[in-house]
Amino acid sequence: MTYSTVLFYVFAFLTIVSAVYVVTAKNIVHSAYSLFVTLFGIAAFYILLKADFIAVTQLMVYIGGILILMLFGIMLTQKVTDVEIKIRILNIIPSVIFTVGITAILLFVMLTTNWRIKTPVVYESTVGEIGRQMLSGYLLPFEIASVVLLIALIGAAMYARKTK
Amino acid sequence: MQPQILSKITYFLPETVLIITLIVCILADVILKKKSLVVSGLAIAGLLVSGYFVYLQYGMEASLFKRMIVIDPYASFFKFLFILSTIFVLLFAVSSKEFRDAEHKNEHTYLFLSLALGAFLMASSVNMLMMYLSLELVSLTSYVLAGYTKKEKRSSEAAMKYIIYGAASSGIMIYAMSLLYGYTGTMNIYETARILTATGTVSSPMIIIVLIMITAGFGYKISSVPFHFWTPDVYEGSPIPVTAFLAVTSSAAGFSVMIRFFATTFLKSSAFVAGSWQIIDGIKWTEIIIVLSVASMIIGNFVAVWQTSMKRLLAYSSIAQSGYIMLGLVVANQAGLTAMFIYLVAYLFMNLGAFYATMMIANRLNSDNIEDMKGLGYRSPFVSISMVVFMFALSGIPSTAGFIGKFYIFSALIEKQMLWLAFIGLANSVVSLFFYVKVVKYMFLMKPDEGYDSKVQYGYGGYVMLMLFAVPTIFFGLYFVPLVKFAEASASFFGLR
């Protein structure tokens, strides 16, 4: 058992448990906080996978952006003191069956498939390489991503604009 | 910047023009407040210019941006389709009452443009990441558009359903793509094909689940069963121009990416020759498409029978129509591809026409309920007769373009000796008559209720628009040489043939 092994299991446990809590919590605010833990755990995986830039991005964008956004969303749409905050679970039996089913299929696939395994390429820091790639091979996606963000902006603005 | 990336930048002109138009439109909107016609005019002009560039590059083949996207007749065909439909939809929007009533006047213009841009990229992507990205671009724009009339309760509900369903589907798709990436180590579909071919017989469960999950992503875009559930609700809730756009442009974009994905990724890379598509052994994607297509036709047609809302009816009809188009993919050869192209062009005219007529009627009646159209044929003959043309075209009656589309699809099937499939498809088109004719029935065979005598009013613009759809629908039904020639010339992938 190496460090990384231990760390992996710890974070895997953390991630999964918190994720389970995210989807099952009665209180949506608890879910949101629990999601924080999950996302953090995933960021830790990225570090374990030597993807430092992604890990940072994960922390910044997800935790700093999306999660906050969602919390705002929750705040805006829920009165915290309200009982409404506690939400029931729908379709419990079929949803359990289907999700377990599809997870089982995926696990089966994961374990049986002959994945492509090569020696990992090790970078000093991935940032430089990512930057290089971003402006060469991934130039177009990069540009398009900006358009996507523009549209998201316009769209969000459109919705957010005050109704007369 | 590395010169080799930009060496072929001229090939990217159509998209560039679109992006520029998009920005110009935004600026124009900011500067010229509330002069929607100007902005729309600008957008149409931009689209036409873009179309001109597409025309210039029609027939060329090239790959751009390190094989992120390609230029080939296939993509150009779809680009023409998108430009045409976007122009039409922009014209729709001008006369749409829903849009007129919406408080924001011009956002839709650049949203439509960005949608067109996304569709352009979808048609030319050869990289799964690009596919995902462009698909998301289209989707995000559509989500916004679906809820465009945000004062409308139904519109916001539609947007909500659409985004959740869309996000789920695309999430599933990117997950599957990640798996495929893990197997082949590349996102480029040509590379993928090469690697898969080299593996020999691929029949692992992985490929199957990946196939299905990726199909979920595309299938949601083309609203194929069982990924169609959003369609009726969103179509019903969205403003009609948006619905038309979703039904035609967005769905055609879905086809453009889906066809290319399947027809490149899972074909033997060594056998990229005309007419004979050799599917990699063990990958049963045609079977999957058969199931989806048959299910789409059956469910689409059968449920459409029950609809009373015109938009919902057209939604189910779109589901069924995508089933027919998929039949062309099942054939998995050049003829099938051509047939799909022909169908798509026909579909563009007849479906947009149907939506336009619906919109004109709904503008006046404030309802798209078929029962409210009772006896409309006598009060507003022109729009009603046009509607009849579109309905019969959609059901595939000869001498309409719809028939030619079906004719080619089924010809391709029969040539491949898929008789049963042809029969199922044709039998379904009988079923489809039920509801298409129902519209006709309400318009012409039923008398309106007492005191119900509202006429649909439209200016010359309305006439011209209806003619724009109806004339090609009939013309291509009677003389389909240009249609077929265009389709055949376009039925060529980059690197294929």
Add this chain to the structure above:
Amino acid sequence: MVQFPILGIGILSWIVFLPVIGMLILIFIPKAYEKTIKYVAMIFPILQIILSVVLLMNYNKDLAGINKLESFQFVEKLSWINIPALIWDGTINIDYLMGIDGISLPMIILTSIIGFVGVLASFSIKRNEKGYYILYLFLVTGMMGTFCALDLFLFFVFWEIMLLPMYFLIGIWGGERREYAAIKFFLYTFFGGIFMLITIIGLYFSSKDPVTGLHTFNMLTLMNPAAIDPNSLLGGVGTNLRYLAFVALFIGFAIKVPIFPFHTWLPDAHVEAPTAISVILAGVLLKMGSYGIMRISYPIFPDAAVWFMYPMAILAMINIIYGALCAMAQKDFKKLIAYSSISHMGYVMLGIASGTAIGFNGAVFQMFNHGTITAVLFLSVGIIYDRAHTRGLYDFGGLANKMPKYFAVIIIAFFASIGLPGLSAFISESFVFLGGFKNETIRVLTIISTLGIILNAAYILWTIQRIFFGTLPEKWNEITDINGRELLSTVPLLLIIIILGIFPSPFINLMTSSVNQLVNIIWHLN
């Protein structure tokens, strides 16, 4: 290649598309000018009659047609769709190919006559005349085209296109349950159409024109066994797929004929349709099915045709007897005539199933005769309905004295309908039976079918009795006899019925050579 051009356009194109010109003219006549609309609409069927007389005068009855383009007449061949292509092994070639032979000529004459009669009968239409006549003319074009087309694709287009006006004509101007009847008619025929379409496409891919080496939709080429690629879908002789294709095609046509058990649309459609449309429906439309069998199914699939003669004869027999039995139980005059049509089309089918020259002659002749006779009958129903607003057989009685002219008209038609000698149907029915009798495999069925003669007589006489005999109910005291326009629409048909009953030879001579050629093809004579 245009033969017999008028203003540079072939006469067949004229005859087919004249009504379209009429439509265009009608579109520009304002709705209010009802009279003008009527008379303009009337001009075109008259012109068609003139043209079909011209056809008749210039027709060379010695040329057989059927499978040889050289012996077709007034042929027009223009390339319609011609796309050199990579897919589908080369060129996609659809010709605008029209021509007539001894099988189609009678049908064209019939169509033009019935088309004219129909316009006359349409004068009782009182609402939205403009739309009515436009659709009516459209319908006539569709029918004419079907009988002229020699290219399968063209044929199919005409075949299906005719559904649309029919749907509206029944659905808008029909009776109480018009919507139901219209949709039923539409769906049934469309359903049949898909079988046809599958077969047509299958044939296309199985063909290989010996001259050009390409696939073809040309019926005449397809009739040449050498033009069918033996390794293709429908290649070979007597393969299962060929039988299947024959059956599919047959279903398509059978629905139109209609043949049991595909007949149920017919009573509904007839009952609900306005008079003129019933006339067209019974007079011409039904013939398209049997015409199609003779024109397409038989010569292209002679092997299957021979194999299926027995089952077809069974169906024909069922049609004859079952139709007559059902007619007997009807209480509605129009429905009775509708079922009698089923019975009479059974004769046509029996003639076709016989596979003999005399049977075919009888079938074609019977098609013509049934057209004229049933037209008169439906017109008569319309006449009485216009006056009494009911068609219940039990509502009448004693009309013979009140409406003597009407009685005279209808009784001739009735007697023609039961195959009375001296009237045209007798000869055709005799031919049919002779043909059926000649073919040993279906001889027994033919003998059973002759029961139909008795049953037909029974219900027709019963009908006469119920409507014309007995005492006149009070309520019909004011009823008036047939008027001039109605006489104009019925008497010419009656004259045809009588003249052809006495001097059938000019008419039969038109078709004999074609029919003999057809027989030769089926039995591989020559």
Add this chain to the structure above:
Amino acid sequence: MEIGLHHYLIVSAILFGLGLFALISRRNAILILMGIELILNAANINLVAFSHFGGLGVDGQLITIFVIILAVAEAAIALAIVLNLYNHFSTVNVDEANTMKD
């Protein structure tokens, strides 16, 4: 035992399943969005893991970046839409917004 590809894949599969579970079973729109984020994160784990173990360098990471970008855009629009929905329905329980159905 060395941590290999499969470990990450299993975690990702479980996360994917949980995400789907949220989609199917939760009524709250925001929770559903969280489910979508879980699915996307599962995909991201895959991409990074494959990239790492498959010797693909930063290729997979780049893709991950784009997925994250899209997730942001999607989340933004989705929240805007959800807020709009709340204005109309006074709830974010998506099953209650079912005025349109067959």
Add this chain to the structure above:
Amino acid sequence: MDYTLKYLPLVILLVPMFSFLLLAFFGNKLPRKGDFIAVSLLFINLALSLIVFFAFAQTGKYSYTVDWFNLGKGNLNFTAGFVIDELSSIMLIVVNAISAFVHLFSVKYMEGDAKYKKYFSYLGLFTFSMLGLVLTNNVLLMYVFWELVGVSSYLLIGFWYEKPAPQEAAKKAFIVNRVGDVGFFLGIMIIFLTLGTFTFTDIFAGIEAGKLQGGLLTAAGILLFCGAIGKSAQFPLHVWLPDAMEGPTPVSALIHAATMVAAGVYLTARIFVMLSADALTFVTFIGAITAFISATIAITQNDIKKVLAYSTISQLGYMIMAIGVGAMSFGMFHLVTHAFFKACLFLTAGSVIFGMHHVQDIREMGGLRKKMPITYWTFLIATFALCGVPFTSGFLSKDSILAATMAFANINGGITYIIPIIGFSVAGMTAFYMFRLLIIAFLGEPRNKEKYDHCHESPIQMTLPLIILAALSTFVVFSFNPIGADSGWIMQMMKTPESLLTGTKGMIYHIVDRAEYTEMLHHAHYPAMFLSLAIAGLGILLAYVFYHWKKVDVEKLTEKIKPLYNFSLNKWYFDELYDATVISFTMAISRLSAWVDNKIVDGVVNGSATVTRWTSFGSGKFDNVVVDGLVNFTGGLVGFFGLIFRKFQTGKIQTYIMFLVFGIIVLYFMFR
């Protein structure tokens, strides 16, 4: 005389047609509705027929044929033509004569009828058809006219269609005839398909050449004879004729006594030479059975016309039987004599009915002799003729037939003796019932005083034909020898031809050559004559005993043999039998078919109703949306599945995603 025989028959044929058309189209504009034209035309026609007859007598058989139409180059040729031979020339006279007299008679009889014009035009049409039937030399054409005769008789029988009975009778006549005609037609088909011709001469030539033989020939013969069964009202299709008496009485005289019903006999005579031994047996027995059955029925009938009708059937049976036993010329002879005296009987009956103001029941009559002397005397003469009393024409022909049956029995022996036995017993019964009729109607005391008082003798237009016809019922017309017709012109002219199948033997019958047969006939002549005289006398005597002298209480006797009496009175229950079997069966089948068509065929195709009932959910909606316009098999099915499918569209996004996931799983397991 060439032209006489070439064109005159056509003129004769077309004259009544002309009369028909003239009256039908212009009758109302002519004075007296043109009846005088019709009458005079017919008399002209009679004269022309006589000319033709004499021309024929001079030059012999003449046949003229033209092409009617053909199919292809000579392979199937349909011809039309006429033949003047002994059969047709005599028939021409008979038909025209009777028709002319009936025309004349009708002028007064039908006077004042609302459809006076129609009546005469129909008579013209009928005469035309009948003449055509007689003249043609071609079996198909014969069938054509055969049917036309049927139609015109339909029109005439149903002439008073305002009343229900004539309608029914007309319909019955037509349909029953049709049954026979189908057989006739099938026979024609056999002949045409084996011999390729319709012309009698060619048919006979073909048979002689052996192209058609054995069972098929027998079948063809019997099938052709089926036509005769229908038209000549032979058992089992005899039921229509008594009912046909609903027509005007002159019509009965024309159609149901002299001409139309004789057509069957004429046909049988025409085809006599081609009938095989078995076919002839069949013919014989049909004739005999008919003769017997109808004679037994006639005994108890009370309607004057019904009695005559059954007697007609009986006599037709005689004729058929005569042809069957090989004495075709006797059959024809009887046809001719019978035509005149039966026409006379019917017309006298008409006269009585006219005089009695439409009373037909003989129980209402009585003592008419005094009021209507001419009618009585003519009736008496005709009755004598019918009963075969010497010095009448009937005596000549009937005895010949009886002799022929005896000869026949002598040749064949065994069971065939039943034929002469039937023949003689029928002769006895005939005498009995005719005199019963005569006695009840004309002798004794009037039973209905009121009617009797108003009764009067008919005018000259009516009595004149009676007198002529009565005169024509005497022996001199046919033969100067009152006890033997052999030397008479008619028998000299009309000889039984040699059968084409002479020498063959069927199951019973033996066709012997003509010489041998004539020999046997000579032997049978006198025994038959005496026997028949005795039996006829006995019959007459019994009638007098029963009804005139009333030595036997008829009522009591009737009571004693009630079942038999009822059996006879109810016509052997044939109508009831047919009603219970054929007709109700057909009607049931017809209703069943209609039901099946409505419910099952349409129902299977429609399907919707059943499917809805099974599913029962959303039925209100279903009616609105689907039944309302889309009911149909597909409608039902589509609607049904559509209903199920649309249940998935719940409007809840979670459900949608659930189905999406479910879809993925299902697809995975489908393609795993």
